[in-house]
Amino acid sequence: MSTTDGLSWFKSSYSGSENDNCVEVAVHPEAVRIRDSKDKAIRPLTVTPTAWAAFTALAADVSLDG
Incomplete structure (x- = not known):
């Protein structure tokens, strides 16, 4: 978890195990x-x-379908 931007x-x-295909998500009440x-x-x-x-x-x- 990173918090450098608040x-x-x-x-x-599901991101790649080699850190090559990584998606990060930040959830906030408005966005x-x-x-x-x-x-x-x-x-x-x-x-x-x-x-x-x-x-x-x-x-x-x-x-789940495939």
């Missing part, structure tokens, strides 16, 4: 931020908590 970033459990952990200088993608919940629900359904 947010608590968590690395995805969810998603970034590439290898290049933190790039502005993170920001979505609403509702959009994030819909995405993760869809991703979970897809991963």
Whole structure:
């Protein structure tokens, strides 16, 4: 977990084990931020908590299907 920008970033459990394909997420009541952990200088993608919940629900359904 990283907090250098005031947010608590968590690395995805599905990120690459060699630290080459890493996605980090910071959840805040007003927004969810998603970034590439290898290049933190790039502005993170920001979505609403509702959009994030819909995405993760869809991703979970897809991963269960195959």
